[in-house]
Amino acid sequence: MPGRPLMVLLLLWSCNIMGAQALELADLEGKTHRLADYRGKVVLVNFWATWCAPCREEMPSLERLRQALAGRPFVVLAVNVGEGGRVAGDFMKAMPHGFTVLLDRDGGATRAWGARILPASYVLGPDGEVSFRHVGALDWSSAEMQRRLIALMP
Amino acid sequence: MDRRAFLASAAASAAVASLPWRGALAQSGWRSFEVTTRVDIQRPSGVSRAWIPLPLAGSNEWHRDQGDAWSGNAARAEVMRDPKYGAEMLYVEWPASQGAPYIEVTSRFATRDREVDLSRPGAGAARLSDAEARFFTAPTELIPTDGIVRETAESAVKGSRTDLQKARALYEWVVDNSFRDPEVRGCGWGDIKAMLEAKNLGGKCGDLNALFVGLARSVGVPARDVYGIRVAPSAHGYRSLGAGSPVISKAQHCRAEFFAAGIGWVPVDPADVRKVVLEEPPGNLAMDDPKVAAARRRLFGSWEMNWLAYNTGHDLALPHSRGPKLPYLMYPNGETGGERLDQLEPDAFKYAITARELKA
Numbered sequence: 281m282p283g284r285p286l287m288v289l290l291l292l293w294s295c296n297i298m299g300a301q302a303l304e305l306a307d308l309e310g311k312t313h314r315l316a317d318y319r320g321k322v323v324l325v326n327f328w329a330t331w332c333a334p335c336r337e338e339m340p341s342l343e344r345l346r347q348a349l350a351g352r353p354f355v356v357l358a359v360n361v362g363e364g365g366r367v368a369g370d371f372m373k374a375m376p377h378g379f380t381v382l383l384d385r386d387g388g389a390t391r392a393w394g395a396r397i398l399p400a401s402y403v404l405g406p407d408g409e410v411s412f413r414h415v416g417a418l419d420w421s422s423a424e425m426q427r428r429l430i431a432l433m434p
Numbered sequence: 435m436d437r438r439a440f441l442a443s444a445a446a447s448a449a450v451a452s453l454p455w456r457g458a459l460a461q462s463g464w465r466s467f468e469v470t471t472r473v474d475i476q477r478p479s480g481v482s483r484a485w486i487p488l489p490l491a492g493s494n495e496w497h498r499d500q501g502d503a504w505s506g507n508a509a510r511a512e513v514m515r516d517p518k519y520g521a522e523m524l525y526v527e528w529p530a531s532q533g534a535p536y537i538e539v540t541s542r543f544a545t546r547d548r549e550v551d552l553s554r555p556g557a558g559a560a561r562l563s564d565a566e567a568r569f570f571t572a573p574t575e576l577i578p579t580d581g582i583v584r585e586t587a588e589s590a591v592k593g594s595r596t597d598l599q600k601a602r603a604l605y606e607w608v609v610d611n612s613f614r615d616p617e618v619r620g621c622g623w624g625d626i627k628a629m630l631e632a633k634n635l636g637g638k639c640g641d642l643n644a645l646f647v648g649l650a651r652s653v654g655v656p657a658r659d660v661y662g663i664r665v666a667p668s669a670h671g672y673r674s675l676g677a678g679s680p681v682i683s684k685a686q687h688c689r690a691e692f693f694a695a696g697i698g699w700v701p702v703d704p705a706d707v708r709k710v711v712l713e714e715p716p717g718n719l720a721m722d723d724p725k726v727a728a729a730r731r732r733l734f735g736s737w738e739m740n741w742l743a744y745n746t747g748h749d750l751a752l753p754h755s756r757g758p759k760l761p762y763l764m765y766p767n768g769e770t771g772g773e774r775l776d777q778l779e780p781d782a783f784k785y786a787i788t789a790r791e792l793k794a
Contacts, residue, residue, distance in 0.1 A: 327501075329501055332540065333540070337505075361500070387499075387500060391491075391492060395501075396502060397524065398501050415511070416511060
């Protein structure tokens with residue numbers, strides 16, 4: 281992450297543990313995804329928008345993380361905030377990814393999760409509870425992050 | 435359409451276009467904007483901090499926040515909320531080791547023109563609870579509701595029975611008795627008791643709309659200031675009522691609302707009537723000038739939404755600061771080495787705010 285030492289970013293961790301909000305949104309193909317469908321896995325919910333520079337900056341690291349943890353009980357749900365399928369879809373065509381992109385068309389889910397500043401990420405344990413959250417860009421593929429996520433897995 | 439009908443229609447359109455506040459006011463269409471605030475702490479000394487107002491949170495009939503993002507070299511950036519008014523800000527912190535602290539906050543929001551039909555009180559319209567009514571009639575540090583404030587208001591509303599009538603009387607009183615003083619720094623801090631005692635009702639929006647709010651509260655009409663910033667030119671032919679360029683660092687503007695039972699929150703802006711009088715070309719317009727008359731009529735019950743609302747907070751203590759409370763939060767604030775920076779000096783501070791409309 282250019283110009284952002286990890287040590288500095290770690291100061292941004294919030295210790296606010298909270299119960300996860302419900303999440304039920306359609307993906308770019310129109311298929312509905314529910315958070316409850318992923319119970320038993322570690323879930324990274326990432327709220328983002330194409331106009332958000334730090335979101336664009338960190339997104340490749342989400343894909344690297346997904347690839348690094350392939351085969352493990354882990355899933356990334358990237359929730360686009362308020363831009364709709366055309367804008368988000370066009371953007372993702374140019375962004376190699378294998379994770380699920382959901383559309384929060386009216387921003388309702390984003391507000392319910394309290395994701396005021398983008399990017400905002402929430403890591404949920406297999407029990408569906410929020411383990412930790414992070415506001416701002418981060419290198420999600422770092423070895424330290426991988427260790428932290430693996431430690432949450434059943 | 436035949437030629438005669440077309441000509442008649444064209445003539446009518448031209449006539450409408452030449453009138454002040456042309457066109458239908460309450461546009462049904464939403465417009466989206468992006469506002470970017472960049473803050474640089476110059477000559478940092480020790481720990482540096484900044485507090486940047488964020489757009490009004492959530493959605494209502496005329497505003498939808500669509501998200502915020504930040505970039506920069508801050509060690510900490512966190513959304514904080516004033517516990518009393520819910521005013522939201524981004525709190526930013528840099529360590530002493532950071533030689534060139536900066537942050538850029540990008541906010542997106544959608545808005546549409548706002549107009550309240552004052553002739554048709556709706557039986558189903560929202561009503562304030564007793565607690566809410568008390569809250570919006572309470573004094574603030576600079577807006578007392580007793581003494582000269584109440585005496586002035588009681589005199590101005592004589593003969594008025596309903597809250598709507600009282601608010602109308604106070605609006606007309608402020609328009610008739612105040613003036614826009616271009617020498618006031620920023621938007622004015624709204625020390626309305628001092629203004630009334632000095633018999634000097636000159637000021638800017640922070641003064642004149644606070645005067646309306648204080649007078650209204652003092653006679654039991656719930657009212658509040660709404661602090662924000664202009665983001666686009668006026669579409670109604672008023673050069674003085676819009677942002678003249680994409681750089682809006684000095685385009686802060688506050689407005690006011692009062693609550694009328696059976697109607698709801700009603701937008702008003704007596705300060706902008708006085709701005710039209712002073713600034714609309716060729717300047718120093720007469721009160722019976724058509725542009726002034728149209729603005730005066732429209733600004734009781736409607737707002738053109740070429741403007742971003744931040745919050746309705748008063749007497750705000752900035753989190754993690756030992757500096758003084760702010761009468762309101764409408765500008766970026768900063769601190770370095772324990773000293774508050776001058777929020778009214780964007781070039782020295784320094785901060786720059788830009789806005790652009792997002793076209794679909």
